[in-house]
Amino acid sequence: xxxxxxxxxxxxxxxxxxxxxxxxxxxxxxxxxxxxxxxxxxxxxxxxxxxxxxxxxxxxxxxxxxxxxxxxxxxxxxxxxxxxxxxxxxxxxxxxxxxxxxxxxxxxxxx
Amino acid sequence: xxxxxxxxxxxxxxxxxxxxxxxxxxxxxxxxxxxxxxxxxxxxxxxxxxxxxxxxxxxxxxxxxxxxxxxxxxxxxxxxxxxxxxxxxxxxxxxxxxxxxxxxxxxxxxxxxxxxxxxxxxxxxxxxxxxxxxxxxxxxxxxxxxxxxxxxxxxxxxxxxxxxxxxxxxxxxxxxxxxxxxxxxxxxxxxxxxxxxxxxxxxxxxxxxxxxxxxxxxxxxxxxxxxxxxxxxxxxxxxxxxxxxxxxxxxxxxxxxxxxxxxxxxxxxxxxxxxxxxxxxxxxxxxxxxxxxxxxxxxxxxxxxxx
Numbered sequence: 001x002x003x004x005x006x007x008x009x010x011x012x013x014x015x016x017x018x019x020x021x022x023x024x025x026x027x028x029x030x031x032x033x034x035x036x037x038x039x040x041x042x043x044x045x046x047x048x049x050x051x052x053x054x055x056x057x058x059x060x061x062x063x064x065x066x067x068x069x070x071x072x073x074x075x076x077x078x079x080x081x082x083x084x085x086x087x088x089x090x091x092x093x094x095x096x097x098x099x100x101x102x103x104x105x106x107x108x109x110x111x
Numbered sequence: 112x113x114x115x116x117x118x119x120x121x122x123x124x125x126x127x128x129x130x131x132x133x134x135x136x137x138x139x140x141x142x143x144x145x146x147x148x149x150x151x152x153x154x155x156x157x158x159x160x161x162x163x164x165x166x167x168x169x170x171x172x173x174x175x176x177x178x179x180x181x182x183x184x185x186x187x188x189x190x191x192x193x194x195x196x197x198x199x200x201x202x203x204x205x206x207x208x209x210x211x212x213x214x215x216x217x218x219x220x221x222x223x224x225x226x227x228x229x230x231x232x233x234x235x236x237x238x239x240x241x242x243x244x245x246x247x248x249x250x251x252x253x254x255x256x257x258x259x260x261x262x263x264x265x266x267x268x269x270x271x272x273x274x275x276x277x278x279x280x281x282x283x284x285x286x287x288x289x290x291x292x293x294x295x296x297x298x299x300x301x302x303x304x305x306x307x308x309x310x311x312x313x314x315x316x317x318x319x320x321x322x323x324x325x326x327x328x329x330x331x332x333x334x335x336x337x338x339x340x341x342x343x344x345x346x347x348x349x350x351x352x353x354x355x356x357x358x359x360x361x362x363x364x365x366x367x368x369x370x371x372x373x374x375x376x377x378x379x380x381x382x383x384x385x386x387x388x389x390x391x392x393x394x395x396x397x398x399x400x401x402x403x404x405x406x407x408x409x410x411x412x413x414x415x416x417x418x
Contacts, residue, residue: 026417038388048415079417085410090388093409100416 025106028075031082032099034068037061039091043084047077061093068097076105 028045035041043056056071082100086093301307309315381390392402 024417028416046412077417079415081415082413083410084412085408087408089403089405091405092388095411098413100413102416 023078023108024104025076025078025108026080026102027105028073028077028080028100028102030070030072030101031056032068032070032097032101033059033084033095034097035059035061035093035095036063036065037086037091037093038063039086039088039093041084041086041093043071043082045073045075046081046083047075048079052077061091078108 031043031045033041033043039061041059041061043059045054045056047053052075054073054075056073059069059071080100080102082098084093084095388406390404390406392404
């Protein structure tokens with residue numbers, strides 16, 4: 001998946017504050033993944049341009065599982081992405097669902 | 112390969128006085144039309160008899176003869192006497208420079224009157240071959256003997272003076288490869304049995320107008336560990352034509368997670384095999400020379416979330 005650009009037209013009205021897309025500072029506190037495979041899935045949260053990263057605890061993969069595990073995170077950025085990889089010989093993964101839990105905590109950085 | 116053999120070449124020289132070939136005495140060279148040529152040692156003494164023969168190396172160019180260090184001694188003996196067991200020793204000694212040394216010693220027991228034929232093949236050591244090539248002389252004991260010498264010595268314990276033991280030696284043959292041309296002499300030569308270590312806090316520089324040459328004729332050049340922050344660089348003309356890094360299994364540069372592997376004449380075609388969790392690099396001309404490698408860190412990235 002690649003980055004995408006999105007923008008919207010902001011229209012001022014009487015009863016709504018200006019809403020912005022992509023500039024709020026969000027706090028990501030957990031990720032949940034539906035994944036099967038073999039080995040260990042290495043997870044990393046990355047900011048824009050990979051300036052800041054947080055390495056999460058790896059997920060131990062199973063070829064069959066009824067659990068969608070959660071990994072806690074503590075990552076505050078305006079934009080973030082999740083990066084996953086395997087590193088050892090013979091490891092593989094099949095991912096069908098990714099849930100990133102985040103909440104806006106600020107509207108932007110001071111000017 | 113050089114070879115000497117008796118009796119055609121040898122000329123006996125007895126310390127008791129020169130004995131012409133063919134003359135009858137304790138030692139005779141015999142040319143029997145039926146049995147061929149041989150040296151006959153005849154002893155009726157308790158302590159035995161010694162004969163010395165000079166020899167000259169003859170070059171033999173025979174591709175059928177194995178090149179190596181070989182001594183063949185063929186002896187045939189028969190006894191004349193009342194019969195019985197006679198402990199006997201038969202020496203063939205190559206007398207080179209310095210102290211003489213035995214080339215072969217045959218310790219046998221003659222049982223009764225029975226012709227016996229024996230052939231001994233004995234490998235020579237490098238030192239013996241060198242002495243064989245260099246020749247030598249017996250020493251000051253015999254003033255009229257010079258040059259490389261073979262000593263035939265027979266010792267027999269004959270109890271009865273009437274007994275007689277005859278040893279007929281068909282031939283004694285030495286084979287030794289000819290010495291090749293001497294290698295060029297370097298200006299500086301460093302040798303060590305325990306290895307050579309270069310150490311220090313600065314770099315070591317090899318400077319040569321013709322380059323750095325490693326010449327290992329019998330062994331490979333093995334780098335167990337080659338450390339360099341800058342890596343290994345081949346500059347200038349690079350590797351000389353005809354010389355290259357060779358490996359049956361390909362080459363592996365780097366031992367990190369991102370190995371670079373160069374296989375021997377890899378096929379270059381990527382084939383997806385369902386369920387296979389690794390890649391296999393096939394050598395085009397030899398299916399046995401394959402290398403299983405991991406798929407280089409498969410990864411995924413989500414889009415940027417937020418907003």
